[in-house]
Amino acid sequence: MAISLVITSGKGGVGKSTTAANLGTALALMNRRVCMIDLDIGLRNLDVIMGLSNRIIYDIVDVVMGRAQLHQALVKDKRFDDKLYLLPAAQNSDKNVLTPANVVDIVNQLRPDFDYILLDCPAGIEQGFQNAIAGADGAIVICTPEIPSVSDADRVVGILEQTDMKLAPRLIINRINRQMMNSGDTMDVDEITKHLSIGLLGIVFEDSNVILASNRGVPVVMDPEDNASQGYRNIARRVLGESVPLMTLKEQKPTFFQKLFGRHQHKH
Amino acid sequence: MDSVILKGRKNGYEITLNASANFDDNMVDLNRLLEKLSEAEQESDSDLGFYLKTGSRLLNDAQMKRIYDLFDKYKGFSIADLQADVADLAAIAAAEKVNHIHVEMATIRSGQEVSYESDVLFLGNLHPNGVLKSRGNIFVMGDCSGILCAGFPDNEDAIIVGDISNVPQIRISDTVEIINKKNQQFSKSTVALINDLHVLDFDTLDHLSSLRPKLYRKMEDNL
Ligand SMILES: Nc1ncnc2c1ncn2[C@@H]1O[C@H](COP(=O)(O)OP(=O)(O)OP(=O)(O)O)[C@@H](O)[C@H]1O
Numbered sequence: 157m158a159i160s161l162v163i164t165s166g167k168g169g170v171g172k173s174t175t176a177a178n179l180g181t182a183l184a185l186m187n188r189r190v191c192m193i194d195l196d197i198g199l200r201n202l203d204v205i206m207g208l209s210n211r212i213i214y215d216i217v218d219v220v221m222g223r224a225q226l227h228q229a230l231v232k233d234k235r236f237d238d239k240l241y242l243l244p245a246a247q248n249s250d251k252n253v254l255t256p257a258n259v260v261d262i263v264n265q266l267r268p269d270f271d272y273i274l275l276d277c278p279a280g281i282e283q284g285f286q287n288a289i290a291g292a293d294g295a296i297v298i299c300t301p302e303i304p305s306v307s308d309a310d311r312v313v314g315i316l317e318q319t320d321m322k323l324a325p326r327l328i329i330n331r332i333n334r335q336m337m338n339s340g341d342t343m344d345v346d347e348i349t350k351h352l353s354i355g356l357l358g359i360v361f362e363d364s365n366v367i368l369a370s371n372r373g374v375p376v377v378m379d380p381e382d383n384a385s386q387g388y389r390n391i392a393r394r395v396l397g398e399s400v401p402l403m404t405l406k407e408q409k410p411t412f413f414q415k416l417f418g419r420h421q422h423k424h
Numbered sequence: 425m426d427s428v429i430l431k432g433r434k435n436g437y438e439i440t441l442n443a444s445a446n447f448d449d450n451m452v453d454l455n456r457l458l459e460k461l462s463e464a465e466q467e468s469d470s471d472l473g474f475y476l477k478t479g480s481r482l483l484n485d486a487q488m489k490r491i492y493d494l495f496d497k498y499k500g501f502s503i504a505d506l507q508a509d510v511a512d513l514a515a516i517a518a519a520e521k522v523n524h525i526h527v528e529m530a531t532i533r534s535g536q537e538v539s540y541e542s543d544v545l546f547l548g549n550l551h552p553n554g555v556l557k558s559r560g561n562i563f564v565m566g567d568c569s570g571i572l573c574a575g576f577p578d579n580e581d582a583i584i585v586g587d588i589s590n591v592p593q594i595r596i597s598d599t600v601e602i603i604n605k606k607n608q609q610f611s612k613s614t615v616a617l618i619n620d621l622h623v624l625d626f627d628t629l630d631h632l633s634s635l636r637p638k639l640y641r642k643m644e645d646n647l
Pocket residue numbers: 165167168169170171172173174175196201277278279330331332360361362363364366367370384
């Protein structure tokens with residue numbers, strides 16, 4: 157029976173869809189059966205990041221409107237045998253056709269066939285957000301080390317705490333720029349985690365390969381050497397219950413100037 | 425025998441138990457009063473009904489039982505009626521709430537607004553864009569980076585006590601103050617209040633006895 161997790165943030169563009177794609181892929185690489193559901197009706201992305209766009213025939217709204225069976229709308233990712241599926245969002249339909257009850261219903265129909273269901277939530281806290289959290293057993297809250305993002309995450313955590321989900325929300329801090337964080341130009345991991353007072357699921361560094369990978373439709377997590385990929389792989393292991401130490405914030409190779417001015421030295 | 429008052433009524437006696445006295449004292453005095461009355465009424469064999477009033481005190485079940493048990497000891501005496509003065513029990517409940525200080529440890533997050541009828545001792549975290557509101561006073565010891573509203577909506581005597589260095593804005597009654605750390609030093613003993621000129625002002629806790637004597641006395645009583 158699958159566990160369903162919503163990936164949410166309040167603020168837009170902080171990496172929800174990227175996280176859904178990479179966490180889903182990482183879990184599939186670890187032999188779990190995963191179904192990703194894109195709930196960002198009208199602005200679907202998950203299919204693009206996964207490189208599955210051209211294989212979409214039906215979408216979630218088709219299922220809800222009875223134009224397609226649920227299994228017909230699931231897009232299988234052939235790179236992972238039978239492990240990874242996507243239920244795409246509709247691109248050109250009224251986003252208010254979907255209700256929380258629809259999402260709960262779809263999630264429940266999928267549960268027997270999967271280990272994890274990941275719900276990619278739209279930005280904001282309106283209907284689309286309500287739909288997404290309705291179907292979830294737990295939430296993964298994404299934020300970046302910027303105050304507006306942390307503030308929106310705080311708002312979302314407040315709402316999540318008032319809907320009784322089975323699992324407590326957990327935090328991913330995305331797009332960490334080591335240098336800025338080490339020099340105190342952004343809030344650091346401890347500050348953010350303490351402020352939001354929810355468990356930290358993991359951190360992901362700012363990494364231009366994430367963008368390249370999304371453009372190619374090959375999630376970055378498939379490259380084991382990549383830095384952001386390691387962040388996502390660690391997150392997947394923690395989702396599975398392993399305890400994995402947090403990646404270090406230390407710069408790997410300080411540049412000449414950093415050495416000169418001692419900026420690479422760790423704050424703590 | 426001062427904690428109970430006896431009055432004659434045309435259909436019996438009325439006894440008021442003074443609510444400002446201790447209930448145990450009420451009982452001792454009531455017993456003594458009934459003893460006297462029973463001596464005086466020894467001759468008559470007609471039954472006497474008593475109308476009992478408890479003023480502003482609401483009796484709990486155990487207290488009521490003690491009163492009924494006491495009357496059972498006196499032959500011919502019975503309770504015709506037993507009630508508090510205040511018709512509206514909800515009002516009492518509200519008053520109790522106001523008199524008592526609420527200790528809050530929660531985290532108030534962005535977009536959340538938490539209101540209290542009573543004074544609040546806030547030990548939790550008030551995040552940016554969160555609001556903590558009270559009809560009464562607010563005492564803060566926790567981390568506060570959201571808005572504090574005391575005396576909401578129109579209690580000008582309300583105060584806010586504590587370190588409000590990180591609070592962007594405070595409101596008392598209908599006045600608003602944007603906090604500017606540069607112009608003002610705050611500490612754990614900062615008191616924000618509305619002064620005689622109806623302006624939001626800051627002082628320190630050691631002046632509370634002259635600033636808000638009533639509150640000061642009440643706080644002393646409770647310590
Ligand atoms: N760790 C990272 N390093 C570099 N770029 C990243 C990282 N994570 C996400 N991005 C980029 O940030 C942009 C926004 O990411 P994404 O679409 O996943 O955000 P979102 O929260 O789903 O946005 P929306 O609210 O619009 O749905 C994308 O261009 C993505 O490639």
